[in-house]
Amino acid sequence: MILNSYAVLDGFLSLIRVILGLSMCWLSVAAWRAHRAGSTPEAREKLEDQSYLLFLMAFVALGLNVLSWPVFYLLLQSYVPEWPGVMCIYGVTQIGAGSVGSSRFLPDLVRLLQGTKPLLVFTSGAWFVLYLLNRRTRTAPLTGRILLLLIVFAALSVTDAVAETAYLVIPKKEETLSVGCCTAAFDRSARGSRFLPGVLVEEQYRRWLCGAYYAVNLGVALALFACRRLRQRQDLGGWTGPLLALLALSVGISGLFLIEVAAPVLLHLPYHHCPYDLLPRVPESMAPIALFVLGAFAVGWACSAQWGGRHEETETYLPIVEFNLLGLGLFGYLTSLFLMSIELALA
Amino acid sequence: VSTRAARRILAFVGIAALVALPFVGRWLRRVPENCCALDGAQVEPIYRVRFEDADGGSQEFCCIRCAELWLERQPHAPQTIFVTDEASGEMTDAGAAYFVRSLVVTTATTGNRIHAFRNRADAERHAQVCHGTMLNANDMPFAAVRAVRAQGE
Numbered sequence: 001m002i003l004n005s006y007a008v009l010d011g012f013l014s015l016i017r018v019i020l021g022l023s024m025c026w027l028s029v030a031a032w033r034a035h036r037a038g039s040t041p042e043a044r045e046k047l048e049d050q051s052y053l054l055f056l057m058a059f060v061a062l063g064l065n066v067l068s069w070p071v072f073y074l075l076l077q078s079y080v081p082e083w084p085g086v087m088c089i090y091g092v093t094q095i096g097a098g099s100v101g102s103s104r105f106l107p108d109l110v111r112l113l114q115g116t117k118p119l120l121v122f123t124s125g126a127w128f129v130l131y132l133l134n135r136r137t138r139t140a141p142l143t144g145r146i147l148l149l150l151i152v153f154a155a156l157s158v159t160d161a162v163a164e165t166a167y168l169v170i171p172k173k174e175e176t177l178s179v180g181c182c183t184a185a186f187d188r189s190a191r192g193s194r195f196l197p198g199v200l201v202e203e204q205y206r207r208w209l210c211g212a213y214y215a216v217n218l219g220v221a222l223a224l225f226a227c228r229r230l231r232q233r234q235d236l237g238g239w240t241g242p243l244l245a246l247l248a249l250s251v252g253i254s255g256l257f258l259i260e261v262a263a264p265v266l267l268h269l270p271y272h273h274c275p276y277d278l279l280p281r282v283p284e285s286m287a288p289i290a291l292f293v294l295g296a297f298a299v300g301w302a303c304s305a306q307w308g309g310r311h312e313e314t315e316t317y318l319p320i321v322e323f324n325l326l327g328l329g330l331f332g333y334l335t336s337l338f339l340m341s342i343e344l345a346l347a
Numbered sequence: 348v349s350t351r352a353a354r355r356i357l358a359f360v361g362i363a364a365l366v367a368l369p370f371v372g373r374w375l376r377r378v379p380e381n382c383c384a385l386d387g388a389q390v391e392p393i394y395r396v397r398f399e400d401a402d403g404g405s406q407e408f409c410c411i412r413c414a415e416l417w418l419e420r421q422p423h424a425p426q427t428i429f430v431t432d433e434a435s436g437e438m439t440d441a442g443a444a445y446f447v448r449s450l451v452v453t454t455a456t457t458g459n460r461i462h463a464f465r466n467r468a469d470a471e472r473h474a475q476v477c478h479g480t481m482l483n484a485n486d487m488p489f490a491a492v493r494a495v496r497a498q499g500e
Contacts, residue, residue, distance in 0.1 A: 083455075084455040085456055086456070087386070087388050091456070181456040181457075182386070183385065183388075183413065267387055269384065271420055277387065282376075283372065284368040284369050284372035287365060335362070335365065339365060339366070339369065342366070343369045346369050346370070346373050347373075
């Protein structure tokens with residue numbers, strides 16, 4: 001175990017999240033059973049009593065889950081000086097690859113954590129949106145759905161925290177990289193982008209990728225603006241599918257743009273495509289990335305509210321929640337695009 | 348100040364801070380770092396490689412491997428390639444240098460194991476001590492550039 005201030009902070013957060021997650025799992029399953037079992041006044045009172053503690057714990061877990069995402073990357077960044085062959089987070093993620101001891105699990109754990117962190121924040125947010133909707137109703141008709149989502153949220157939280165604790169505890173000192181850091185992975189013609197059409201990734205066609213990035217993101221912003229206007233008059237209904245498809249396209253194109261265009265320009269290294277290098281060398285570029293994630297998540301939360309929050313008692317409040325979430329998404333997309341443009345222009 | 352006005356002021360300050368971030372970041376990094384032109388790694392003087400173009404421009408690299416990766420992507424070869432003689436620490440023309448591939452890694456971040464020497468005796472000594480192989484004309488770094496130059500001459 002490599003002990004530094006980030007490791008202590010991350011370990012502390014993980015420990016609290018494990019305890020909270022396990023308690024939430026147990027309480028939410030019990031509450032869901034109570035919800036299904038009875039409609040008597042006593043049963044409802046018991047469920048209400050359980051819910052206060054459960055939802056309070058869920059709020060704390062939500063905050064900790066959001067906090068644990070950047071802390072995890074700061075932890076990985078703090079490990080960079082530990083190995084001579086590592087120059088960025090990418091190298092840290094490869095430590096343990098090809099070894100036979102317990103360290104062989106490290107790359108898989110990092111991959112798992114890089115997937116569960118955004119999923120956890122998204123699930124927490126979706127739960128919170130449904131919770132807000134339910135609170136505005138008279139008879140709390142969404143309680144069952146909220147409790148189900150809370151079970152998923154708690155299980156994910158425990159998985160993430162346990163994986164993070166395991167990552168912290170597994171010894172890493174004796175493992176070294178045999179193939180070099182990100183230069184070998186991102187700068188060779190053999191990198192993953194080779195599977196994509198040359199018109200998107202080859203150097204002479206980068207302007208098409210730039211065009212696609214701006215077109216898709218402005219398209220999403222325009223679609224969000226239109227959906228907001230539409231939401232004031234009618235139900236989003238069939239629009240959520242195309243909106244999510246456009247969102248997925250924008251996530252893909254923006255990710256590719258970050259690796260193929262933005263990273264080399266912002267780093268002032270025309271052939272270096274490592275996005276992990278942006279964190280220590282151009283930390284302000286995290287702002288447009290975080291805003292993009294916020295925008296994409298807000299749209300996802302609006303869609304989950306549309307699917308999970310529909311009930312006759314939520315008819316008055318659901319449009320307001322969706323309108324605000326779409327507005328948050330619009331803000332995230334536009335400010336991300338604006339800030340990225342400024343940073344590229346300055347670079 | 349009413350709550351609504353306070354919120355507006357807070358939102359304005361937040362957005363202004365966001366917009367100012369790229370400018371502040373750029374201002375803080377105004378002094379250029381001495382780093383490899385390919386991957387931005389710190390350049391160790393003993394393994395430094397330098398390309399000089401006909402227009403006077405130059406690029407520095409942390410190792411021979413980075414320099415080769417850079418060269419693969421260039422439409423035109425640089426006018427001069429300098430490598431560092433590991434025995435003396437001085438720069439020498441790559442065309443006249445001797446190269447050895449040995450077990451010693453020069454730059455851990457790239458895994459480069461090719462070493463440059465001005466004198467054949469130093470190169471052979473390194474090859475013997477570090478279980479290396481002297482590279483022949485075909486295996487040598489920057490072989491393509493040298494071939495083009497030889498044709499020109």
